[in-house]
Amino acid sequence: MKHLNKLFAGALLLAGFAANAQDSTNPWAISFGVNAVDTKISMKGNDHLRFEELYNPQGNWNIVPSVSYVNVARNVGGNFSFGLTGSFNKITKWVEHVEGTKNTHVVGNPGDLNYYGVDGAITYSFKSLIKSKWFDPSLHLGGGYTFFGDASAGTVNGGWGLNLWFAKNVALTLGSTLKYGFDDKRMPNADVPTHIFHQAGLKFQFGAKDRDNDGIIDKEDACPDVPGLAAFQGCPDTDGDGIQDSADACIDEPGTPEMNGCPDQDGDGVADKDDACIDVAGLPVLQGCPDADGDGVADKDDACPTVKGEKANKGCPWPDTDGDKVLDKDDKCPTVAGTVANNGCPEVSDETMKKLNDYAKTILFDSAKASFQKQTFPVLQAMVAILKEYPTAKFALEGHTDSDGKDAMNLQLSKDRAAAVRTYLVDNGIGADRLTSEGFGESKPVASNKTKAGKAQNRRVEVKLVK
Template identity: 70%
Template sequence: MKHLNKLFAAAFMFAGLATQAQDSNNPWAVSFGVNAVDTKISAEGNDSPKFVQLVNAKSNWNILPSVSYLNVSRYVGDGFSVGLTGSVNKIDKWIDRVPGTESTDLVYNPGDLSYYGIDAAVKYSFMDLIGTKWLDPSLQVGGGYQFVGDASAGTVNGGVGLTFWFTEQVGLQLQTTYKHSFDDNRVPDLDVPTHFQHFAGLTFKFGGKDTDGDGIYDKDDACPEEAGLKEFNGCPDTDGDGIADKDDSCPDVAGLKEFNGCPDTDGDGIIDSEDACPDVAGSKIMKGCPDADGDGVADKDDNCPNVKGPKENAGCPWPDTDGDGVADKDDQCPTVAGTVANHGCPEVSDEAIKKLNEYAKTILFNSGKSSFQKQTYPVLQAITAILKEYPSAKFSIEGHTDSQGSDALNQKLSEERASAVETYLVENGIDDSRLTSVGFGETKPIDTNKTAKGRANNRRVEVKLVK
């Protein structure tokens, strides 16, 4: 019994090293079940072939009807694993050749000898080679130490096995091991005979690390801390668009591969998150929005989406109140038709200048003064009306005198009279920025100063267009 305690203590210490499984995902396995010991193969003169002998198993095999072996093994790579097996049995069928006979075996009870075995082995699995997930044939070699009654000896072992996997982690294990003893005089309690030991039991793969619980072991899981799908190597696909979240720029919204998992609802080639109009197809230059009139203003911002207009006017054309082809914003005379060359204002015609000067010649001043005679006011009003027709034109008011009197007096008088006309025009609605006044005295006569008529012509006011 002391050997049994030592055996199980050693086995469970080995099992406690780890709780993982028997392949690249689960490098540890534990098996347990029943075993049978058959001593027939080493009987003197035995002519049976040296392989598993199933004939007369009932009469020749020693079986303990309880869990009688425990195996712990670890996968080391490329189909190989190493393991340790502890087994216990009772030898009540000892086989010897009947003296003087050729084929009859003598089976007897040597005294219910206790049997303990501790064996180490290297096993090679053919499962990957044959390409199955459920059938696992194997070969193994190794050695051990056997205790039979009071005898004990080392053995060299070789065996074959076959495991049927019901699930990825649970299987039925069948195994036969040939144990060759070098202390085989076949004397019970003194020797350990060469023998076969057969095993049948359950084997468990367990303990493979799967942190996120998605059924994919961490070593194969590209996202070991997030539950995912096998087709994405363990990574999740939250939006179900066929693109793993780790590669998906929009993991919460189903999208397209060409857009790294982001949607393009309107199909305009611009992902929704960057599309200012995600439900209406548009252009990249408009950030995904349409521009029906092609004026560079997106329809959503265009107050006139079907008529071209500048952005500054919310996509609408500028108004042209006077219809002269110059937009009001650029038209210096928005309510009076003009020309483009004159910024939307009418051009001052030669006829208008002629009229102005005809009126100007009839402006009458009190003698030697810059004050107007009463009958001159209608003339000034007529001049004012003409200037208002050309609101952007600028004019110069020029004063002239005859040669009577001193030059200085005539110069001063011409300046004052020109200024008086300018003042009247400003007071009656003409912008002062449009007017200047200047006096020339008697320096620019248009007639002779020797006659009364000539001097009358020289005393004049002229209105000239400033270009």
């Protein structure tokens, strides 16, 4: 009895601690403790039960001062569980009814009868209904088989229970069960009487699965296949930076929450994994690298890191080689001074065109042929030099003849001579795309074909600027 009182006092002290009841998460539970058998409710000569001095441990209860019952239970769904209880006791107090006396209840010793019980019960817990974390009352109903001295019989059982969960999976358990015996009108050493079975002990729940063995059951583990920490619902924090791996962009390197778990060695707000210059503070737009001249080109890629320049020119200013105020990047003639209007190329003047045509007029061909006379080559070279001064200008070469000979022959001769001039110029460095040639025969005379001087003027090559 002394041990039972200590258990009960401990329960009152620990009842305020939160814990979990047996449920589908922890489907199994085992309980053990002491029991007390109270026989006073069964009254000889009456067809009904009397509950007098129901809780009178010293007067009515039979107690063995040791572990005297074991219960194994399993949750079967919702708030229901099924359990089996095995128990033993020593019956040293028997309450006998004595008729015709003032005190009708006499406590006697029936002869130290051995008591054994095997009982099964369905239990309904009210813990979830009352929304408590530690206070867990219940009702149970079932039946069993009891050995009472030399007698044995089945019983129908019903009662109450109370679990006080003071640790995660441990509770102090209390309860009382009415075990109704159908043949309780005779003496107890002849049959099994109706009695109350009290119990007090400890209950341990178990059975929850923990696949990764991290001490957090699968139902509560957000990462059930990987060992983790309770602080992160069972998920790991490999680098120990306080950021779980699922939210950590650098799971193997300690970092900061601001960097999503990654380190930032130079403190420039760019995580090291994204920082092309991890030892020098820089700009996010340049992958963490500095830009001393502010031209948008990182110093490590800037050929002119202290002078503001252009990205397309490796961070340096664009040059103007020919000094015509058109930068080389925009200058179609970067080595020849020109005008802004002509994209940095020189513009062909009327004076230049006159000079070209003066030279063209002195080109001499062999008679009735498209081949040049020897003295003409210096003239052609002079024309090449002029055309090279205007590298983007395009020109049309036109051939003409006098009226001597047949028209068709003169037309073809003019075409051939203009083409011969073009071929020479191209062969001497003038771009083929800059020159075209055409012949007009005797159709466009500039002088009279009736005189020798006039015919000489009509045999010519003209140069025209193509705009």
